């Protein structure tokens with residue numbers, strides 16, 4: 001098991017130093033070889049965030065060259081998960097942080113290529129489908145003041161058809177499409193996608209969940225390729241997460257609440273969560289996609305929505321195990337250190353407890369300090385798509401940008 005993650009070498013908590021003399025300030029900024037991680041962990045927020053920002057912008061340049069420049073703008077994979085949309089989403093994030101209009105221009109060029117490459121796609125979600133291209137395309141067009149493109153992308157979005165046999169999960173299913181609607185409404189105004197339209201999709205999800213759920217035990221359950229997954233990417237955690245952002249009826253909200261309680265009551269003794277109903281013995285995966293990290297983000301949201309202490313307590317317990325077993329030998333958002341750092345950010349935002357801010361910073365600093373070296377030495381896996389947003393260094397760059405103002409961070413394409 002230990003070959004999946006590094007034993008966490010970092011102290012449980014390190015307060016930030018506030019240098020009072022010029023010499024102390026200089027010392028705090030000087031990274032001594034061999035002790036660089038400790039120095040980073042004690043560094044005050046301002047210089048550390050400058051360092052993370054510089055690293056993120058350097059990474060972004062590399063990612064653009066690798067995914068767009070070298071490919072001669074030929075789109076092999078358009079998706080946000082592992083393809084070119086991930087580069088576009090990172091550029092949009094970079095634009096939001098730096099207001100560099102070159103990022104927005106490049107982002108819209110990339111989106112045009114993704115549009116052409118996805119026009120016949122039958123995948124409908126934000127992360128893996130056509131809805132992501134059209135929704136991000138519309139929002140980027142709005143920011144760039146390009147009314148024609150805005151109308152074009154919105155009209156394309158309206159053409160997306162959800163087939164009857166669509167799954168309900170996040171990466172390929174109905175909630176993944178709903179997330180694109182949420183994204184449009186957030187950036188372009190609440191009624192961009194009318195609630196009557198999204199309501200019909202929610203109805204379908206609730207109907208399917210109840211048909212497979214067990215009343216009084218676990219009221220909602222779903223299947224993806226024959227398995228009843230629990231995690232964020234394909235299962236309950238992701239579906240409940242998006243449902244809680246929709247307008248639900250009181251009985252539907254109760255079903256969500258009891259489904260989450262069922263998960264808490266059936267978690268592993270370690271605080272981790274099974275990846276599916278069928279796989280209740282293997283306490284192995286500590287990923288956003290499968291395991292405690294994805295569930296913890298949903299539990300933090302449930303704590304906000306329902307106010308039950310049980311949810312925040314369970315999220316804190318999950319975060320503790322992410323701290324101990326979540327320093328994965330991968331960099332990405334989906335099943336890597338970058339994604340796991342967002343558990344601490346969500347808990348920091350909800351509780352205001354600086355321990356969680358430190359822990360997010362610790363995971364980010366570990367990546368900043370060690371990822372390149374560990375990957376080049378073969379100690380860490382750089383991802384099958386090493387420059388992608390969800391599996392590669394794109395996720396790392398995104399996390400670094402989010403660490404500049406941790407109070408506003410959001411797990412990319414998941415926390416709205």
Ligand SMILES: [Zn+2]
Pocket residue numbers: 233287288289290334335
């Ligand atoms: Zn994954």
